[in-house]
Amino acid sequence: MSSPPQTISSESVEDEHVMSHANIRIFGGSTARAKADADRRLKLNKLCTEQEELRSKESTIRQLYCPDIDPDTVDLVKVVEVKAKSSDPSSEHHQHLKVLLRLRKVDQEIATIKSHVPPHELHFSTQPESGIRGVVSKPAAVDGARFWAVIVGIDSYHTSPLSGACSDAKNIYDYLVGDLQVVPDHIQLLLSEGSLSIAEDKAYSSRPATRKNILSALLDGLRDNVNIQHGDNILFYFSGHGTSYPSTPQLESSTPIEALCPADRNALDPNGILIPDISDREIAIFLKELREAKGNSITVIFDCCHSGGATRAPLAGTKKTVEPTKVSVEDMLRAADQDPRRREWSKKALRADWDWDNSDCVLLAACEASEYAQEGPHADGGYNGYFTHTLLASLRAGHGKTYRDLCDAVKLYMPTFAGQPIQTPSILGARQDSTLWYTSAEEEAVSQVKVEEEVISQVKNDHQDWDIHVADILQWLPKWILPHNIFHFGSN
Secondary structure, three states, rough: OOOOOOOOOOOOOOOOOOOEOEEEEEEHHHHHHHHHHHHHHHHHHHHHHHHHHHHHHHHHHHHHHOOOOOHHOOOOOHOOOOOOOOOOOOOHHHHHHHHHHHHHHHHHHHHHHHHOOHHHEEEEEOOOOOOOOOOOOOOOOOOHHEEEEEEEEOOOOOOOOOOOOOHHHHHHHHHHHOOOOOOHHHEEEOOOOOOOOOOHHHHHOOOEEOOOHHHHHHHHHHOOOOOOOOOOEEEEEOOOEEEEOOOOHHOOOOOEEEEEEEOOOOEOOOOOOOOEEEHHHHHHHHHHHHHHHHHHOOHHHHEOOOOOOOOOEOOHHHOOOEOOOOOOOHHHEEEEEOOOOOOOOOOOOOOOOOOOOOOEEEEEOOOOOOOOOEEOOOOOOEEHHHHHHHHHHHHOOOOOOOOOHHHHHHHOOOEEEEEEEEEOOEEEEOOOEEHHOOOHHHHHHHHHHHHHHHHHHHHHHHHHOOOOHHHHHHOOOOHHOOOOOOOOOOOE
């Protein structure tokens, strides 16, 4: 069992030190840094207090304008803005709009401050008991033979490269194979080129994380895979950069288009056309088609910015966001619609009346839409996304019977600065209260029975020359391990 991560001390940082993490270099002596850190803490605390007050007002405003509408499906600023444009400047609509715009600015300022906190100033709370490695509780009733996954990790971007995304992806792979006993052949691992050592090349079978390969893994490897039965567990995990495109008049929406960034974004394809990002709409269309084909036991995990709305970026740690590609948002959406593998009944990505069916999956996102997903060094020597690192620690410690519980646990153990989490993981989807990996209570009971049978079998094998009865063995087991009334034990 590994020891819990500790706060990285700043005492070891010497005067006139140059500390480099990702693309940021911090110059200066310890006195200047201490003052800058103190000023940053003070400003953050003030902004967080104002944010809390503004969010309370936002809740009241939302009840006035859209009382019965899911907040994830409407842009409140846009709604109030329309009202304000047709009213007198002194009207309450203008006052409400002022509050909402100030909240948006405060959210942005808070995210910027958090994204520039040097790793040595972060406080790492005591992690779940097991730490990042070492299982202390078996996941309940996960059938590794009926579990399938696409795992993507990208460090080597042409601009703003990352350092921990491929490590995140490999750690997720190790968790599935080692902890959940998922069949390795059921996992498609896509990494940026050059991310595996010679030794790792033998342990991991991967393909380059290009746009073409990612979509092929999702469509051909999951949706159209005849070996995947209806109801099988399916996981799509992505760690890398995300980005956001402003909407256009053609889309008739003020909601930005979020996107995942493949390794070859902005490169030219064989036809000389710029390769676009993968938009949130293209992902949503795929998830709808996947649900129709394989059922809705689907889990999506994004460790990137714009994942709570679907970014990771370079800074003192590293945040996962980059500028949009040179490809227009219309051309990016059009690329999704022109994919010949698209189902005829699927709605178009390039359309105005767009909405997301949240019954298709459960989505765990590294941060809220106004925040940055970050990566950085850890006390155990690794360099990972803070979200993925904490997620795996929580999973291995047995935290979270449901997806909602798991998200709450990850929030609790995220590193903090000035008492505030460096980012706030979020959860979306109608099945948030489903048991983790969609296991039922009956399956959990069967799983516990199997654990008991394994213990009994081991004791008997170790003492074959003893005249022993099952009932005697049960008397030695701790009371908590016995699920009473599941079945009746007889003597051997």
